Amino acid sequence: MFASLIQFIREQYRTNDFIPLHAPVFSGRERDYVLETIESTFVSSVGAFVERFESDMAGYTGSQKAVATVNGTAALHTALMLAGVQSGDLVITQALTFVATCNAIAYCGAQPVFIDVDRHTLGLSPLALEKWLEEMARKDDDGTCRLKSTGQVVRACVPMHTFGHPVELDSLVAVCARWGIALVEDAAESLGSFYKGRHTGVFGRVGVLSFNGNKIITTGGGGMILADEDLGRRAKHLTTTAKQPHPYEYVHDEVGYNYRLPNLNAALGCAQLEQLEDFIAAKRKLASAYSTALQGSDLRFFTEPDNCRSNYWLNAVICEDSKARDRLLKETNEGGVMTRPIWQLMNHLSMYGGCLRGDLTNSEWLAERIVNLPSSVISELPD
Known part of the structure; x- marks a missing residue:
């Protein structure tokens, strides 16, 4: 049934071998920079490439500060602490997300609240958020948002830019502002994605990126916190074991975290970041090829929302129903072409x-139909 799609994918990647979902590409100065760190002996958390990576990322995203961390989950955990999330708080997010989003909330001792997504963004719906807040929450005289039934503080909202497609940020910012809720952007998948000309991750109080091995650029494992100057300094302090500057003494003034990104990884990141726009151009070209090839088929290719530039981290198709999804997954994987369903909804995990949770109609509908297609960067697509 899907033989033509398998053949099309093989033609794009010019191989009859196994095709992974998303493989890293090292075609720049990765080797030179990594060797430079080895020769300097500064391979751990202190080194010039860490500062350079942070500075370059701040410049690219337009964030005042960027603080590198060992992975994206550590970045999100720190971001939630910066937003004031405490044990017992409620944090609104989407059920249609990767488990790390919820795990970071749990690390704070807080509880996630699951709100539905929009079908045209795959991300948290501002209308569903407002509806749930109006029904379930109240705002105290001091501006604190609380759950009506228990009095728990609704402290933050964490939308996730699914597969690199920006959510409706203007509306989410407005809803969170009206209710006194901190907006923390999970931009782990959306490096290089822009909403109305601004990079994702800089609209809320804090934003985070990920550089896992399967992301659009990689440091092997790594993350980044995007924040203003004050919160950026606070993030650096928390993620470096809360150590106070001193010529030789070990002075720590609070519970901190060893979330620092090693210089070795940052060197890889600097070289990858130099190629990011080329990677995005190639991925957008591949997305266009998929979209054209699938016209008139039973599969609907998911395209970027209006007024956005998506990085198309993972290409996605929407099948007619769960049976068609399962057939697509079975035939492609048996044919040596890796495809994957979207994650299980978080409220389905034990x-x-x-x-x-609110009504999750769209989340359930999408979870039954979405399949990710191979999305690795191809330097030159066939004509």
């Missing part, structure tokens, strides 16, 4: 099954 540890988050009892969490509060």
Whole structure:
């Protein structure tokens, strides 16, 4: 049934071998920079490439500060602490996300609340968020948002830019502002994606990026916190074991975290970042090829929302129903072409099954139909 799609993918990648979902590309100065760190002996958390990577990332995204971390989950955990999330708080997010989003909330001792997504963005719906808040929450005289039934503080909202497609940021910013809720952007998948000309991750109080091995650029494992100057300094302090500057003494003034990105990884990141726009151009060209090839088929290719430039980190198709999704997954994987379903909804996982949630109609509909197609960067697509 999907033989023509498999053949099309093989033609794009020019191989009859196994085709992965998303493989890293090292075609720049990665080797030179990594060797430079080895020769300097500064391979751990202190080194010139860490500062350079942070500076370059701040410049690219337009964030005042960027603080590198060992992975994206550590970045999000730190970001939630910067936003004031405390044990017992509620943090609104989407059920249609990767588990790390909810795990970072749990690390704070807080509980996720699951709100539906929009079908045209795959991300948190501002209308669904407002509806849930109006029904379930109240705002105290001091501006604190609380759950009506228990008095728990609704502290933050964490939308995730699914597969690199920006959510409706203007509306989410407005809803969070009206209710006194901190907006923390999970931009782990959206490096290089822009909403109305501004990079994702800089609209809320804090934003985070990920550089895992399967992301659009990689440091092997790594993340980044995007924040203003004050929160950036606070992030650096928390992620470097809360150590106070001193010529030789070890002075730590609070519980901190060893979330620092090693210089070795940052060197890889600097070389990857130099190629980011080329990677995005190639991925957008591949997305266009998929979109054209699938016209008139039973598969609907998911395209970027209006007024956005998506990085198309993972290309996605929407199948007619769950049976068609399962057939597509079976035939492609048996044919040596890796495809994957979207994640299980977070409220279906045992540890988050009892969490509060709104109506999740769109999330359920999408979870039954979405399949990711191979999305690795191709330097030159066939004509």
